[in-house]
Amino acid sequence: MALDRLKSVAQHVTGTLPPPHPFDPLSNAEIEAAVQIIRQQYGQLHYNAITLKEPLKKEMLRWLENPSIPRPVRIADVVVVAPGGKVIEGWVDLKAGKVTKWLSLEGVQPLITMEDLQAVEHVCRKDPKVIEQCAISGIPAEDMHKVYCDPWTIGYDHRFGSNVRLQQALMYYRPHMDDSQYSFPLDFCPIFDAAKQEIIHIDIPEIRRPVNKAKPNNYHVDAIEKEGGYRTDIKPINITQPEGVSFKVEGRVIDWQNWKVHVGFNYKEGIVLNNITYNDKGTERPIFYRLSLAEMVVPYGNPEHPHQRKHAFDLGEYGGGYMTNSLSLGCDCKGAIHYMDAAFVNKAGDSTTIKNAICIHEEDAGILFKHTDFRDDSVVVTRGRKLIISHIFTAANYEYCVYWIFHQDGTVQLEIKLTGILNTYAMNPGEDTKGWGTEVYPGVNAHNHQHLFCLRIDPNIDGPNNTVFQVDATQGAGEVGSKENPFGNAFYAKRTKYSTVKEATSDYNGATSRTWDMCNTNKLNPHSHKPVSYKLVSREVPGLLPKEGSLVWKRAGFARHAVHVTKYDDEQLYPAGRHVPQTSGEPSRGIPEWIADGEASIDNTDVVLWHTFGLTHFPAPEDFPIMPAEPMTLLLRPRNFFVRNPALDVPPSYCSTPSQIASKSMVTNAADKMSKLVIAPGEADCCKK
Amino acid sequence: MALDRLKSVAQHVTGTLPPPHPFDPLSNAEIEAAVQIIRQQYGQLHYNAITLKEPLKKEMLRWLENPSIPRPVRIADVVVVAPGGKVIEGWVDLKAGKVTKWLSLEGVQPLITMEDLQAVEHVCRKDPKVIEQCAISGIPAEDMHKVYCDPWTIGYDHRFGSNVRLQQALMYYRPHMDDSQYSFPLDFCPIFDAAKQEIIHIDIPEIRRPVNKAKPNNYHVDAIEKEGGYRTDIKPINITQPEGVSFKVEGRVIDWQNWKVHVGFNYKEGIVLNNITYNDKGTERPIFYRLSLAEMVVPYGNPEHPHQRKHAFDLGEYGGGYMTNSLSLGCDCKGAIHYMDAAFVNKAGDSTTIKNAICIHEEDAGILFKHTDFRDDSVVVTRGRKLIISHIFTAANYEYCVYWIFHQDGTVQLEIKLTGILNTYAMNPGEDTKGWGTEVYPGVNAHNHQHLFCLRIDPNIDGPNNTVFQVDATQGAGEVGSKENPFGNAFYAKRTKYSTVKEATSDYNGATSRTWDMCNTNKLNPHSHKPVSYKLVSREVPGLLPKEGSLVWKRAGFARHAVHVTKYDDEQLYPAGRHVPQTSGEPSRGIPEWIADGEASIDNTDVVLWHTFGLTHFPAPEDFPIMPAEPMTLLLRPRNFFVRNPALDVPPSYCSTPSQIASKSMVTNAADKMSKLVIAPGEADCCKK
Structure with a gap:
């Protein structure tokens, strides 16, 4: 962490700079300060999250009522995965500069970060069992760089439980790197073990569905240009705020x-x-x-295994x-x-x-x-x-x-x-979706x-x-005709x-x-x-x-x-x-x-x-x-919160009263002057003849 | 009708001007032509409505498919009230220039026009029975110009049936002509006979509710100015279309x-x-x-008479x-x-x-x-x-x-x-709305x-x-665990x-x-x-x-x-x-x-x-x-109407593909250039320190 950042945290803490509002998310500096403090005590760890531990409401309400009292202390709420996969929840008191909670959890998995997600695809591409399944799907081994996956947490699968950190890889293929993969879903689902960084299982359906033979269905510029190009009849609508914003x-x-x-x-x-x-x-x-x-x-809503995990x-x-x-x-x-x-x-x-x-x-x-x-x-x-x-x-x-x-x-x-x-899944030509999905494109079943x-x-x-x-x-x-509800x-x-x-x-x-x-x-x-x-x-x-x-x-x-x-x-x-x-x-x-x-x-x-x-x-x-x-x-x-429409004092675009109408006197006209008629009045009159 | 207008209708009819689209509403000229034709045959009448009789769908679909065939004839659909209150429905064939239907209806009332509505208030103000009720409400006879009414059709009231054309007058008072009358509802309801142009009955509730003593509750400029004025912190948002519209x-x-x-x-x-x-x-x-x-x-929802008519x-x-x-x-x-x-x-x-x-x-x-x-x-x-x-x-x-x-x-x-x-009704101080309405302002019950x-x-x-x-x-x-729905x-x-x-x-x-x-x-x-x-x-x-x-x-x-x-x-x-x-x-x-x-x-x-x-x-x-x-x-x-998202060819604001990202090549950037940061980048960075 850069020295100036540490200093800025210190200043927040010591009060020489305007300190953050107690609801403010942790700044980069505060996050780095928390890591520094943890690292000194616990060494190298994998960080899952560091976020503001929001002040206790009781304390916070007290401070909101009287901001001159000391503000609630800034606390970093930390989730880390220690070597071996142990999950720890901790608190770091940023003012005191110390860890105030450090709790090992059993049998829980913190959320999957973007870094966690990014890892899976690369492992899949190199995994021999995945390569084998791709071959069965019709993708040769030399095309494995065209194989992609959307890694999801496994959700829950009773075969694997909660102790091993797992992701399921929803598999796709891209004929060209710019093709939308969702037209080419693959039919099998590898299970990735985050600790081992490897594929530990593949769910393979009974009915196999080779990779889609349909042509790509894309929305990027080249694709649209090739299909006839973009429409050219949309005129600009400019939205400008020359005097700035109202907040x-x-x-x-x-x-x-x-x-x-x-x-x-x-x-x-x-x-x-x-x-x-x-x-x-x-x-x-x-x-x-x-x-x-x-x-x-x-x-x-597709009841077939393993879609229940979606x-x-x-x-x-x-x-x-x-x-x-x-x-x-x-x-x-x-x-x-x-x-x-x-x-x-x-x-x-x-x-x-x-x-x-x-x-x-x-x-x-x-x-x-x-x-x-x-x-x-x-x-x-x-x-x-x-x-x-x-x-x-x-x-x-x-x-x-x-x-x-x-x-x-x-x-x-x-x-x-x-x-x-x-999210799409593979289907064979003529296959019945059984109502659990729709064939949105040939060979593509959207559940x-x-x-x-x-x-x-x-x-x-x-x-x-x-x-x-x-x-x-x-x-x-009371029915119709009754005393209390005569007309119903x-x-x-x-x-x-x-x-x-x-x-x-x-x-x-x-x-x-x-x-x-x-x-x-x-x-x-x-x-x-x-x-x-x-x-x-x-x-x-x-x-x-x-x-x-x-x-x-x-x-x-x-x-x-x-x-x-x-x-x-x-x-x-x-x-x-x-x-x-x-x-x-x-x-x-x-x-x-x-x-x-x-x-x-x-x-x-x-x-x-x-x-x-x-x-x-x-x-x-x-x-x-x-x-x-x-x-x-x-x-x-x-x-029943306000005693009347609370927006009555918003300036009107136009306002006239009966007495102004009667006396033909000036009315309030603040109509937006930027608005224009599409057809000039002369032309419009001409059209009406 | 002016001569040129008659001519223009004739031209429509003879085809020397582009004729109206068969769905077009009748033009002023067509309406006046219809009146002319009716007047020649039936003399002076009170017109309730003249509108396009839309072409028969069968004919119209035929013409839409092949606009070169003769277009459906323009027909004016007419509702008039003849002297004595007889209601007549008619058709005027504008091409043939003749009335093709003229049908007297029994026991029906065509809708209430704005002219019908406007009449009632003036009659109410002069009616001795209404003046008497106003006095009971606390409004002296000399203030009858401050009495207003929203005239509604009577809806249906079994006492009067359908043969006499009636309106019910929901009564209000305005201390000053610019005051909102809805803070001063009156408790009685005159019944107006359109043929006689007089009040034939007044519905008077058992419990009387004198006119509200609360001060006016207004939204016009003077009122807001007096209460502290308009908010001044709304900066303009300008919406402009310098190149015109896209339609x-x-x-x-x-x-x-x-x-x-x-x-x-x-x-x-x-x-x-x-x-x-x-x-x-x-x-x-x-x-x-x-x-x-x-x-x-x-x-x-108020069950008390005569609110069921509302x-x-x-x-x-x-x-x-x-x-x-x-x-x-x-x-x-x-x-x-x-x-x-x-x-x-x-x-x-x-x-x-x-x-x-x-x-x-x-x-x-x-x-x-x-x-x-x-x-x-x-x-x-x-x-x-x-x-x-x-x-x-x-x-x-x-x-x-x-x-x-x-x-x-x-x-x-x-x-x-x-x-x-x-829509508001009078209530006495402390009166129970019984849940059928809300006291939105002292003395004002909104049902x-x-x-x-x-x-x-x-x-x-x-x-x-x-x-x-x-x-x-x-x-x-199938329940959870069943063959067809194992995971539920x-x-x-x-x-x-x-x-x-x-x-x-x-x-x-x-x-x-x-x-x-x-x-x-x-x-x-x-x-x-x-x-x-x-x-x-x-x-x-x-x-x-x-x-x-x-x-x-x-x-x-x-x-x-x-x-x-x-x-x-x-x-x-x-x-x-x-x-x-x-x-x-x-x-x-x-x-x-x-x-x-x-x-x-x-x-x-x-x-x-x-x-x-x-x-x-x-x-x-x-x-x-x-x-x-x-x-x-x-x-x-x-x-399932389109084969894909039909808007794919709407030009993107920004589009980049994986290959462009990988090769760092030019991407499509058509972001709106009129949008601005509220705080200039330099200031923003400064704030973040």
């Missing part, structure tokens, strides 16, 4: 349109949003202590942060962009950086509100703006684009776009799958003591309080447009006399399709229900457990453990809401060879 | 990114999209013959076209805008115009697709573009912003934003309501003979063919992520061997909450189920009937009539799919005094 950046705290949010990042969840507050006419009101995508699972926990097994793209100006987002980098550790213990890991920018959001009085056409029309905090990660074949969107009306939106490439995300919501609705209610749109009592039109929002963990274990109900309110029952809205709240509005909420007792069901306990609510616990961050690879699901880790005491009270206390949402994907040829982005979204909406 | 306009046919669509408009549905095709590598493939919002109903059919009772806003450049949409006007008839028989009724423009659509190879970071990232055809209509208090969005990947999206103002839209989809998936399938994500057979992970898309009208009468199922495929079973995708299809993906699909047998249930038969499928019939356009005001629902008009023969075959024939979707709105103070736009959306997605 302020202080360290990692973004201040925008009454919102304040600390933007964190870690190797597992990617973006973490902390201490989200809204300045309501001078009062900074807390809304969420922490928001993140905490886990996900992608179960595939159910990637992309966050817990690989890390949404580790797999994050370095973003490019003018490609991933347009306009005035503020980027943040991400710092990690590599296997050797050096700090690494993903440049431009997080993108922060604004977009026009269309009409925020509008009303015209039909009597005189007096009108107000106000345009909205949104702030988008995003990152994109690549999980082997797939890409997930994650957009945390803040709106001026107090809504927080999570939008995810799914793009990238389908049915689900993308189930787990959103961790730590609400802080005017304080940490919150209560969750289930809300169902419900018909009123009565309906209401049926609110069911979740008093216990067990009551809160709930599914989605499309028929009642079910939503969930996170309330502070200690504070009522002065107008509606209802508790201040934020409502979770989520409509893409499929159930987990793998059956009760199945491997996925056991391992992805969080996905069994749309909502779980737990009492806050500093240790409960990972809904499928902290170390997910090769968990058997016996017992199920994470949420199933935390909800074991179903009677635990979650009424008017510090709670966390875990929401599983996503979609079920039955592939079609349109999704191939690269999938147009499929969007999905959910909203966290203020309900 | 071509020929008459009303828009040609954009392989899409072609004819943009029609009528007084009832507003935008009608016809003959939607996609140019698939040179072949113009039909997808939809016609798309429109055909009806909607907004039932309110269930507006905003399209069928008032007309989404008639209520359409004249749009303003730089307010409603930004960028390069193409507007289309709308022509109507007024009561007297003059043609009228809403300028800029339809907005057509493009927007950047973010990432269209992206994939990075984790091995070498070779990447493609391509930005999408969308075409938006929109209109906004004001239904008294509410606004509906309707966006028909075309995507490059073959998706058609319908987005609706709900904004405007809540629960639903917005249920009926989307009419006339599919033409590679031809008119189509079949609808229900698709449910379903677990595979099997799942598939269960497809249920709708062979008959009865089978097709179906509800939404959130648990199975239910979708509906419109297929051409005569044509299989060459790769997947599945029928070419478009899938309806809609997630906001609440059931109709008013009970079976209730007034709303009877009148809004279309809303009883999420999907109905009928065999195509030229006469079946209006799912709640053509003349909706004052229908009793006995019998139910529209869809319930058309599905009476449940056994009628809809297998591989020309079908129409009717989809009811929407949302249930439980108001909150955030929605007041003007509601931030609440968006909802649905998708029509190509599935």
Whole structure:
């Protein structure tokens, strides 16, 4: 580590430089300092992860309330693999400069890093058994450099258990190095032992499927040019912000349109949003202590061995942060962009950086509100703006684009776009997919799958003591003609309080447009006399399709229900457990453990809401060879939180009142002057004759 | 009618000018020609509507296939109210210059026009019984100019039946003419007789609620200025298209990114999209013959009389076209805008115009697709573009912003934003809303309501003979450990063919992520061997909450189920009937009539799919005094329609291949050059130290 870096850490520690915000991810310098300290004590190790151990909430709330008290100590949370494969979790107190925890774990495997992934392909290409299988598939030994693999953690395979660190290699072939391999899946699956760095087994199907003979199906420039070239009829849309952005950046705290949010990042969840507050006419009101995508699972629906192992926990097994793209100006987002980098550790213990890991920018959001009085056409029309905090990660074949969107009306939106490439498997000509997949291209079987995300919501609705209610749109009592419902039109929002963990274990109900309110029952809205709240509005909420007792069901306990609510616990961050690879699901880790005491009270206390949402994907040829982005979204909406529309003071584009109309006096016209008619008025009139 | 206009109609008719496209709405000249012809025969009448009688589909398909044959004749479809209140439906053949149908209707009321609406308030203000009720509410007679009403059709009230043309006046007060009246609802409801132009009855509640004493709650400029003024921290986002738009306009046919669509408009549905095709590598493939919002109903959930009458059919009772806003450049949409006007008839028989009724423009659509190879970071990232055809209509208090969005990947999206103002009713201090509404402001009760839209989809998936399938994500057979599902992970898309009208009468199922495929079973995708299809993906699909047998249930038969499928019939356009005001629902008009023969075959024939979707709105103070736009959306997605992603030839922003990376050769970099970093690189580096 360079001397100046060490010095800078020391300065942070001694307070001679502005110290990091307690929520800030560890800097490169802090990561290197942690490694230095560990190395002095334990020598050479393989680093799996070094990340911020987030401050205890109790301490943190105290400091947020009064930042003049000493700030919580910076602690590095470390996972290493010691020689021989022993997994160790440790803490390094960066202020004290010492290791405060050093714990050996048995039978767990920490996540697979990018370095872990990169190794497998090279081993496969040289392995005689793999070469033999490739020959059977129709690939000669001299073409082994054309053989590729997407290495996945093995997930769980009872034949191998959890003690040996394994990956399964999903095999592909590329006729030319620029060809998309996903048109040439191979039918066998080598198992890679990370400790031995060798292939210890190959799963070979009963029915063999030689490598695809179809011609390549590519999306790169040369391929498109050869097929007739790019369309030339798209005229530019320029998005410019000549006066800069409307947000302020202080360290990692973004201040925008009454919102304040600390933007964190870690190797597992990617973006973490902390201490989200809204300045309501001078009062900074807390809304969420922490928001993140905490886990996900992608179960595939083909029942044949070994496809049951395809159910990637992309966050817990690989890390949404580790797999994050370095973003490019003018490609991933347009306009005035503020980027943040991400710092990690590599296997050797050096700090690494993903440049431009997080993108922060604004977009026009269309009409925020509008009303015209039909009597005189007096009108107000106000345009909205949104702030988008995003990152994109690549999980082997797939890409997930994650957009945390803040709106001026107090809504927080999570939008995810799914793009990238389908995971594919080989099929013979005329073979029946049996409904478990779709032939998206000759010889290419794309299996049915689900993308189930787990959103961790730590609400802080005017304080940490919150209560969750289930809300169902419900018909009123009484049949048509009854006294209480004479015309049969009565309906209401049926609110069911979740008093216990067990009551809160709930599914989605499309028929009642079910939503969930996170309330502070200690504070009522002065107008509606209802508790201040934020409502979770989520409509893409499929159930987990793998059956009760199945491997996925056991391992992805969080996905069994749309909502779980737990009492806050500093240790409960990972809904499928902290170390997910090769968990058997016996017992199920994470949420199933935390909800074991179903009677635990979650009424008017510090709670966390875990929401599983996503979609079920039955592939079609349109999704191939690269999938147009499929969007999905959910909203966290203020309900009874504000006393009125909090965006009334957003300047209108146009506003006229009845008295202005009547007296023909000046109205407010701030319409965007850059907008133009496509056809000049003269021409337009001419066309209408 | 001016002589030149008559001449221009004649020219259309004689063919010396390019004649209108058969789908084109009637021009002002055509409307005036129709009136002229009717007037000569029948004298002075009150015109309710003159609109295009759309060509018979059989004829039209013939002409679309071969535009050199004579085009379908232009026919004006006319609704008039004759002296004495008799309602007449007529057709005028504009070529022959004669009336070809003239039919008196009994016991029906055509929709309420804007002119009908405007009349009521003036009558109310002068009516002694209304003045008396205002006095009871606390408004002195000299303040009657401060009394306003939103006139609604009466809906249906058994006391008055269908023969007398009635409106109910929802009463409000404005302390000052610029005050929002919705903070001052009055508790009584006058009934207006359109023929007599007088108030024939007043519904007076048992519990009286004097006019609200709260101070006004306004959103206009003066009010916001007084409360501290507008926020000043929003920097401009400029959206410019220096080279113009990417679409071509020929008459009303828009040609954009392989899409072609004819943009029609009528007084009832507003935008009608016809003959939607996609140019698939040179072949113009039909997808939809016609798309429109055909009806909607907004039932309110308060069971007390007379609130059961509040269930507006905003399209069928008032007309989404008639209520359409004249749009303003730089307010409603930004960028390069193409507007289309709308022509109507007024009561007297003059043609009228809403300028800029339809907005057509493009927007950047973010990432269209992206994939990075984790091995070498070779990447493609391509930005999408969308075409938006929109209109906004004001239904008294509410606004509906309707966006028909075309995507490059073959998706058609319908987005609706709900904004405007809540319908409100008076409440006394401390009064219990009983759960039927929310006190959004002191003394203001906003009742629960639903917005249920009926989307009419006339599919033409590679031809008119189509079949609808229900698709449910379903677990595979066999328990965990069984031979067919050993690991319990099997799942598939269960497809249920709708062979008959009865089978097709179906509800939404959130648990199975239910979708509906419109297929051409005569044509299989060459790769997947599945029928070419478009899938309806809609997630906001609440059931109709008013009970079976209730007034709303009877009148809004279309809303009883999420999907109905009928065999195509030229006469079946209006799912709640053509003349909706004052229908009793006995019998139910529209869809319930058309599905009476449940056994009628809809297998591989020309079908129409009717989809009811929407949302249930439980108001909150955030929605007041003007509601931030609440968006909802649905998708029509190509599935097995194309052989691959149809947008591969959209030029990428950035593209590199493994061989380019390996050889360090030039890559394709077309990143948007207008995008900028918020903080200059030098500063950014400095901040990171």
